Amino acid sequence: MSYSTAEIWTIIAIMGIGTFLIRFSFLGLIGDRPMPAFVLRLLRYTPVAVLPGMVAPLVLWPGATDGQFDPVRVLAAVATVLIGIWTRNVLWAILGGAATLYAAMGITALL
Amino acid sequence: MTTSTVKTPAKSAYWAGVRDGAPFILMAVPFATLFGVIATDAGLTLAQAMGFTVLVIAGAAQFAALQLMVENASIAFVLLAALAVNLRMAMYSAALVPYLGSAPLWQRACISYLNFDQTYITSVARYEARPEMTVADRVAYFLGVATPITPFWFGMTFVGIVAGQAIPDAWALDFIMPIMFLAMVAPMVKSLAHVAAAAVSVSVGLLLVGMPAGTGLLIAAGSAMLAGALVEVWIERRAR
Numbered sequence: 001m002s003y004s005t006a007e008i009w010t011i012i013a014i015m016g017i018g019t020f021l022i023r024f025s026f027l028g029l030i031g032d033r034p035m036p037a038f039v040l041r042l043l044r045y046t047p048v049a050v051l052p053g054m055v056a057p058l059v060l061w062p063g064a065t066d067g068q069f070d071p072v073r074v075l076a077a078v079a080t081v082l083i084g085i086w087t088r089n090v091l092w093a094i095l096g097g098a099a100t101l102y103a104a105m106g107i108t109a110l111l
Numbered sequence: 112m113t114t115s116t117v118k119t120p121a122k123s124a125y126w127a128g129v130r131d132g133a134p135f136i137l138m139a140v141p142f143a144t145l146f147g148v149i150a151t152d153a154g155l156t157l158a159q160a161m162g163f164t165v166l167v168i169a170g171a172a173q174f175a176a177l178q179l180m181v182e183n184a185s186i187a188f189v190l191l192a193a194l195a196v197n198l199r200m201a202m203y204s205a206a207l208v209p210y211l212g213s214a215p216l217w218q219r220a221c222i223s224y225l226n227f228d229q230t231y232i233t234s235v236a237r238y239e240a241r242p243e244m245t246v247a248d249r250v251a252y253f254l255g256v257a258t259p260i261t262p263f264w265f266g267m268t269f270v271g272i273v274a275g276q277a278i279p280d281a282w283a284l285d286f287i288m289p290i291m292f293l294a295m296v297a298p299m300v301k302s303l304a305h306v307a308a309a310a311v312s313v314s315v316g317l318l319l320v321g322m323p324a325g326t327g328l329l330i331a332a333g334s335a336m337l338a339g340a341l342v343e344v345w346i347e348r349r350a351r
Contacts, residue, residue: 001183012159012167013166019197023203023223024220027204027212040209044339045304045335048308050312052316055289056317084298097294098290
């Protein structure tokens with residue numbers, strides 16, 4: 001890393017302010033003015049629209065394996081989703097997914 | 112979720128939030144520690160690494176910025192890429208408006224500061240399930256969810272900086288974040304429209320993975336929201 005101290009603090013400060021403004025944007029400016037019905041309908045799908053697309057590349061091409069397809073990680077991801085849909089509980093899905101990940105890693109290490 | 116015994120409603124909403132936020136400590140601990148370790152390895156001082164975590168509180172963007180800084184990217188590019196990773200939060204901000212828009216400005220500002228993936232998704236799931244919640248209850252619940260996560264996020268970054276020991280790759284900590292995000296979203300998939308949105312999100316996200324950081328995801332998310340809304344309209348028409 002070859003930035004000066006001032007440059008590093010500039011990056012941190014602008015990232016902090018920029019991130020806050022992104023988060024504050026709609027909630028801060030629109031307030032309780034009514035939004036069109038179709039916009040509300042769109043917004044209902046925000047979580048399921050953002051997270052799967054963000055995670056899918058990490059599942060298929062993990063950084064830790066230099067982008068190589070890794071059956072262990074895919075298995076853990078599938079287990080997490082299935083347990084999440086089945087139990088409707090975030091904690092069980094995290095625990096089940098992590099347990100699958102480490103169990104599968106252990107088994108492949110033994111083979 | 113348990114039904115809480117009602118004393119002061121806002122107070123019990125706050126504690127319900129604390130309870131629902133607590134599981135994410137499991138994720139905050141390894142992630143924040145890892146950020147502290149990597150930031151120190153990359154050459155940030157203790158104050159800089161802590162400043163990063165406290166001012167930005169957005170794990171994915173912090174890691175993205177650090178990665179680009181290690182590669183000595185231009186300052187403008189570091190900022191653009193890291194902020195692009197955070198653009199999804201503009202959608203979170205918009206999605207909170209129907210629930211929290213009439214709260215006082217300072218409360219909306221506090222919530223904006225704490226509006227990250229875990230607090231947003233946990234809170235919206237609760238707001239959807241309980242439309243009868245008052246705005247004050249919703250604010251209290253949101254702050255409740257943030258309460259157990261945020262101190263661990265800050266504190267464990269500090270531990271990571273001070274301990275400075277690299278965590279062995281064998282722990283596969285890289286994959287805790289994907290597991291957590293999948294675990295958060297899977298229980299929310301409760302209709303055909305949600306399935307359609309998730310499927311479009313995954314396929315467009317994979318197709319556009321080569322685009323500059325964050326931009327492919329924005330397009331994927333936009334098309335997925337549209338897909339969800341259109342399928343919902345279509346199902347309503349058929350039901351009539």
